Amino acid sequence: MEVIKRIFEELAEGEADKIELLTQEALRLGLAPEIILREGLIAGMNTIGERFKRGDLFIPEVILAARAMQTGMNILKPRLVQTGIKPLGRIIIGTVKGDLHDIGKNLVAMMLEGAGFEIIDLGIDTAPERFVQEVKDKKPHILAMSALLTTTLSMMKNTLECLKGEGLKDTVKVMVGGAPLTQKYADEIGADGYAPDAVSAIAKARELLNLR
């Protein structure tokens, strides 16, 4: 288990190459992929998240750690599929129409993936109709929307109205985030959850799906 502990520790250094080597080593030693994922990568990212919230780590360090985690995940993914491990839930994520910001959204997506969710990332500038179509097709548990501009916030409302119009609102939990957002705004437009940062987004997603 020494190698798992090292994955856990090295994640905070954010060196993707190292995490790649350690993940391969763990597999070579015969460790189960879900153990490497849960006790190495996910546990490591959880700690990084907590340290970020405490102000002990800063955004660039979290981004590098999340990238390192993804290189580890990419190695584990095919094995996890083989062993039939189920993700915590499926999340569709995207930045709303008219908004081209992706840094925050990508970070949230990486953190959620690191926490064990399956992520479908629709990218930036995503029209309400596209969100609705994807909800129809992919049947996610959560739809997560990001907006970084005061001028594009209203697209979240439009998307929620489209969901309602199609009778899909009750089939999926909707969570929203982005710098200009507040809990109040999220409540006003009828979103199920709001998270002020990527770490809180994990807790919020778990809460919305009653995982705890």
Added chain:
Amino acid sequence: MVIVGEKINSSNKKVASALEKRDAEYIMKLAREQAEAGADYIDVNAGIFVDQEAELLGWLVKTVQSHVAKPCCIDSPNPDALEKALEVHHGQAMINSITGEKERQQKLIPLVKYHQAKVIALCLGEKGIPETADERVQIAGAIIDLLQQEGIPLHDIYIDPLVQPIATTPSAARVALEVIEKVLRLYPEVHTICGISNVSYGLPTRKFINAGFLTMAMARGLDAAILDPGDPLILSSLLASDALTGGDSYGLKYIAAFRKGKIK
């Protein structure tokens, strides 16, 4: 060096609540503090109030100008809100902002012309913010050419290179600096302007990063900035850079600020 005071922005929670309550006292206080600290323009933004933006922006302009004799930098992409605010504005306003997006240009240029306003142009096109400096310079050039054709004087144009946080985009500051330099080489008569604090987002003790970036940008020719003049380190760095780059010859403004206890 032109200073645009950034504090009256609705994405700040206190300002948002003052706007909700129409708390003129609080808005006046922010305007006064910034004017006293050295702001040449007072930025006003009511962007989070989507449905009431036009009304609130007009109220902000009236409230600020009833109290300080400074022009406003009217911060909105929304032509209706800009129009309402410009109608009640005294003096030459600065419009923040147009971009390389055609639709926004068509709606805003008539306002710039009618009100003879100064205008900030963001280096942003139909597809967002380009990664490279050259693409941004190209957008800036196209906007400048268009504004010139429309009869807007070069000295009323402020090009904003757009600086993203270095915490998420490591090349962000370098690219912005390159844009400032290249734009001024091609169009020496336009001004360049930049919001200073975005660059340090996500980093600890942000003021040193802000001050460092401001100094570097001024060395490349930046002659206007959107910032909080009440921040002593930022203001001191600005005045020092202005003296060093020759904007303030003999450092007389620096000396005057020192006498007022502003250099610290």
